[in-house]
Each structure stands twice: as structure tokens, then as C-alpha cells.
Amino acid sequence: MSKKALVIGGGVAGINAAAELATNDKSVILVEKTGKLGGNVNDMAATFPELDNAQPLLDDQKAKVEDNDNVEIKFNSEVTSVSGKAGDFKVEINENGDKVTEEIGAVVVASGFNYMEPNDYSEYGYKRLDNVVTSQEYEKMVMNGDIKKYDGGNVAFVHCVGSRDQVKGYRYCSKICCTYSAKHAILLKEKVPSANAFVFYIDIRALGKGYEEFIRDAIEEYSVRYIRGRVSKVINQGNNKVLVKAENSLIGDPVELEADLVVLAxxxxxxxxxxxxxxxxGIETDEYGFYKEAQSNMEPVKSSKEGILLAGSCTAPLEIRESVAMGKAAASEGLSYL
Ligand SMILES: Cc1cc2nc3c(=O)[nH]c(=O)nc-3n(C[C@H](O)[C@H](O)[C@H](O)COP(=O)(O)OP(=O)(O)OC[C@H]3O[C@@H](n4cnc5c(N)ncnc54)[C@H](O)[C@@H]3O)c2cc1C
Ligand code: SF4
Structure with missing residues (x-):
């Protein structure tokens, strides 16, 4: 009898890894540390570039593993120890406080990313000013209709908060915030046409199929105003307004915008x-704590340890389509150990 596979993390990467293994008639244990599947996509209103409603899409993904006889989902669970080698691992899982040991042939790690709380950026007023929110909080405001209150108001979207920052953030580019900020501005214009959307950017990095066109649509069809410049400060004006101060690096002039809401990417x-x-x-991480590939170009789903595969945004900031594709690819690699 072939060994079971283990998938760690029930976001879109882990769901697709588990579903792919199950389709190949393999038994899969899917370990999810929270009480629900879906990961960060649970907090998403719509997906770029098609602007599909994210929640029905996610429900379809969850259904692939929820009613699948080959997949056993362990919620509120975490892996506490792994011994043995590829094809023959012994894995201890803490399931709701009870420890169980499973014999596992291959492991797919799909534990995802964390969304940074911009607490170190006091100049932007996050948590100090009510009208400064993160992009993740903004997604929820779109979902529950809270953005309607910005009827006729100004909303500023601020790029690169905590990314591309040598001093107090991360040196890397988070890769998808240019595109999701365009999505946020378009959603504002679709749901509250009288509102004005302003995007403060350093440069635009929207490298994916349809992403460049998506940004162009934001500018040309939805009249989103793109202002090139790093925001230096967000100042409380009283009266529920803030002043966004930046320098327009194209013309070298300072820019000030009175805004009703500031959204930090x-x-x-x-x-x-x-x-x-x-x-x-027993796998390696990169300098930041993302999981390191055996060879980033040629072996993107293999970790530094044989039999342990990697999928999704636990390796780097990634969008959904890449996370899904990696989940399926990691599952295919895993088949050879089962
Ligand atoms: C504001 C915002 C907007 C976005 N908009 C878009 C968009 O429009 N389109 C798009 O393509 N992408 C978008 N993304 C990116 C998208 O969220 C990710 O691509 C996607 O969530 C990655 O899926 P994942 O499965 O790799 O990770 P996650 O979604 O992070 O899922 C990881 C799962 O693993 C679980 N887990 C973590 N650690 C453990 C552990 N030790 N043991 C067990 N389980 C564990 C977590 O609880 C979670 O369920 C957006 C991201 C943000 C922040
Ligand atoms: S994707 Fe865009 S907003 Fe995000 S860090 Fe990179 S350049 Fe900045």
C-alpha cells in the first residue's frame, strides 16, 4: 500500500496540492492551523485582473478537498516533529491538543505568508488615525460595504509600505501590491463613482498576464490618478480628514492631498x-524566513530536503495563480515518493 501524503496549510496552494494528490488516488492529510480553509483569500473581496468575486471562487476551491474521501482535513492542528527520510517519514501532529503520529511518504509545505502590520511606520498614522487602514482591511471594507461612506471623497492608496525599504522594512518588492492597489482603486470607482482615487507609487511593477492592461484601465477607464512619489507623512487635519504629503518625483515638486481615507499597501x-x-x-529558509528552493530556477518546488516540497507564498510574495500552479506542481513531484 502506498504511503500517505501530508500537506501543511489549507490556503489555495495547499488545497490544490491536496486535490491533485487525491485525484491521483493518494491519501492525503491536510493540516491547517486555524479552524478554516482558504488562508488569506478569505479576506479578499475580488481578484485581479478579472475582478471576480473572490468568495465563490474560494468556495469552489474548498469543495475540491472538503468532500473528498482521499483527503482528511485536520483543523486547529500543527506538525510538531518529523523524522525519517523521503518516502518514509514519521510525522507527529498536534490535533486540537492530541498528539497523533502518521507514516508519510511526501510532505508539501504550503503555509503561506503573513500580512505585515505597518506599526513601524508611525509617519503614516496607522492605528493612530481612524482614516488610515491597510490594504487587507480595505478588502474587508469593500466586502461589507463600508467604502460607500466615501461618496464624493478622496481616497489615497500608498504603495511599497514596508517593501523596498532598506532602513526599517524588507529589501524585496512584495510583487503584487501594484496590481492589487489598482484593483482597490477600480473597486472604489465601480462601487462609489463619485469618489476620487489617487495612487502614490515609486514605479509600477505589474508583471503578469493582463496586469499592465489592468493598470492602464485604472488610469484610462476609471480615471484613477497616479502620482509618482513616496509619501513622507500623513497628518491629521481634524474634521475626519488627513493631509497626505509626498514629493512628485517626476517634476520634483511637493504634493499635498487632503484625503478621507488612506490605504497602505x-x-x-x-x-x-x-x-x-x-x-x-529540517529545511532551509532564505534571509527573510521564506522557504528556500533546492534550486530557484530549475527546482522551484523542491526544498533543501528530499521528499519535502514547497508551494505558494511560503516561498515568496506570490499571487493566487502562481500559488495554485505551485500547489499542483509540488503534488506531482510528491507522487514519486508515495
Ligand atoms: C491585500 C491583498 C490583496 C490581494 N489580492 C489578490 C488578488 O486580487 N489576486 C491574487 O492573485 N492575489 C491576491 N493576493 C495574494 C493572495 O492572498 C495570495 O496569493 C494567496 O493567499 C497565497 O495562497 P497560499 O495558499 O500560498 O497562502 P495563504 O493564503 O497564506 O494560506 C496559508 C495557509 O496555511 C495555514 N498555515 C500557516 N502556517 C501553518 C502551519 N504551521 N501549520 C498548518 N497550517 C498553517 C494558514 O492558516 C493558511 O490557511 C492579495 C494579497 C493581499 C495581502
Ligand atoms: S509590487 Fe509595487 S507596491 Fe508592491 S512593493 Fe513592489 S513596487 Fe511596491
Whole structure:
């Protein structure tokens, strides 16, 4: 009888890894540390570039594993120890406080990313000013209709908060915030046409199929105003307004915008416990704590340890389509050990 596979993390990467293994008639244990599947997509209103409603899409993804006889989902669970080798691992899982040991042939790590709280950026007023929110909080405001109150108002979207920052953030680019900020501005214009959307950017990085056109649509069809310049400060004006101060680096002039809401596109960072899980699994991380590929170009889903595969945004900031594709690819690699 072939060994079971283990998938760690029930976001879109983990769901697709588990579903792919199950389709190949393999038994899969899917370990999810929270009480629900879906990961960060649970907090998403719509997906770029098609602007599909994210929640029905996610429900379809969850259904692939929820009613699948080959997939056993363990919620509120975490892997606490791994011994043995590829094809023959012994894995201890803490399931709701009870420890169980499973014989596992291959492991797919799909534990995702954490969304950085921009607490170190006091100049932007996050948590101090009511009208400064993160992009993730903005997604929820779109979902529950809270953005309607910006009827006739100004909303400023601020790029690169905590990313591309040598001093107090991460040196890397979070890769998808240019595109999701355009999505946020378009959603504002679609749902509250009288509102004005302003995007403060350093440069635009929208490298994916349809992404460049999506940004162009934001500018040309939805009249979103793109202002090139790093925001230096957000100042309380009273009367529920803030002043966004930046320098327009195209013309070298300072820019000030009175805004009703400021949305900070904060960095995608490794999970807080990513090093801990790496130690349990015996795999390497990169300088930030994302999981390191065996060879980043040629072996993108293999970790530094044989039989342990990687999928999704636990390796780097990634969008959904790449996370899904990696989940399926990691599952295919895993088949050879089962
Ligand atoms: C504001 C915002 C907007 C976005 N908009 C878009 C968009 O429009 N289109 C798009 O393509 N992408 C978008 N993204 C990116 C998208 O969220 C990611 O691509 C996607 O969530 C990655 O899926 P994942 O499965 O790799 O990770 P996650 O979604 O992070 O899922 C990881 C799962 O693993 C679980 N987990 C973590 N650690 C453990 C552990 N030790 N043991 C067990 N389980 C664990 C977590 O609880 C979670 O369920 C957006 C991201 C943000 C922040
Ligand atoms: S994707 Fe865009 S907003 Fe995000 S860090 Fe990179 S350049 Fe900045």
C-alpha cells in the first residue's frame, strides 16, 4: 500500500496540492492551523485582473478537498516533529491538543505568508488615525460595504509600505501590491463613482498576464490618478480628514492631498513561525524566513530536503495563480515518493 501524503496549510496552494494528490488516488492529510480553509483569500473581496468575486471562487476551491474521501482535513492542528527520510517519514501532529503520529511518504509545505502590520511606520498614522487602514482591511471594507461612506471623497492608496525599504522594512518588492492597489482603486470607482482615487507609487511593477492592461484601465477607464512619489507623512487635519504629503518625483515638486481615507499597501512577509516550522521539517529558509528552493530556477518546488516540497507564498510574495500552479506542481513531484 502506498504511503500517505501530508500537506501543511489549507490556503489555495495547499488545497490544490491536496486535490491533485487525491485525484491521483493518494491519501492525503491536510493540516491547517486555524479552524478554516482558504488562508488569506478569505479576506479578499475580488481578484485581479478579472475582478471576480473572490468568495465563490474560494468556495469552489474548498469543495475540491472538503468532500473528498482521499483527503482528511485536520483543523486547529500543527506538525510538531518529523523524522525519517523521503518516502518514509514519521510525522507527529498536534490535533486540537492530541498528539497523533502518521507514516508519510511526501510532505508539501504550503503555509503561506503573513500580512505585515505597518506599526513601524508611525509617519503614516496607522492605528493612530481612524482614516488610515491597510490594504487587507480595505478588502474587508469593500466586502461589507463600508467604502460607500466615501461618496464624493478622496481616497489615497500608498504603495511599497514596508517593501523596498532598506532602513526599517524588507529589501524585496512584495510583487503584487501594484496590481492589487489598482484593483482597490477600480473597486472604489465601480462601487462609489463619485469618489476620487489617487495612487502614490515609486514605479509600477505589474508583471503578469493582463496586469499592465489592468493598470492602464485604472488610469484610462476609471480615471484613477497616479502620482509618482513616496509619501513622507500623513497628518491629521481634524474634521475626519488627513493631509497626505509626498514629493512628485517626476517634476520634483511637493504634493499635498487632503484625503478621507488612506490605504497602505503593506508588505507580504513570511509567517511569524516560519523558522520554527523549518526547524521541525529540517529545511532551509532564505534571509527573510521564506522557504528556500533546492534550486530557484530549475527546482522551484523542491526544498533543501528530499521528499519535502514547497508551494505558494511560503516561498515568496506570490499571487493566487502562481500559488495554485505551485500547489499542483509540488503534488506531482510528491507522487514519486508515495
Ligand atoms: C491585500 C491583498 C490583496 C490581494 N489580492 C489578490 C488578488 O486580487 N489576486 C491574487 O492573485 N492575489 C491576491 N493576493 C495574494 C493572495 O492572498 C495570495 O496569493 C494567496 O493567499 C497565497 O495562497 P497560499 O495558499 O500560498 O497562502 P495563504 O493564503 O497564506 O494560506 C496559508 C495557509 O496555511 C495555514 N498555515 C500557516 N502556517 C501553518 C502551519 N504551521 N501549520 C498548518 N497550517 C498553517 C494558514 O492558516 C493558511 O490557511 C492579495 C494579497 C493581499 C495581502
Ligand atoms: S509590487 Fe509595487 S507596491 Fe508592491 S512593493 Fe513592489 S513596487 Fe511596491
Amino acid at each position: 503593506s508588505a507580504m512577509e513570511p509567517q511569524k513561525n516560519s523558522e520554527e516550522l523549518a526547524n521541525v521539517l
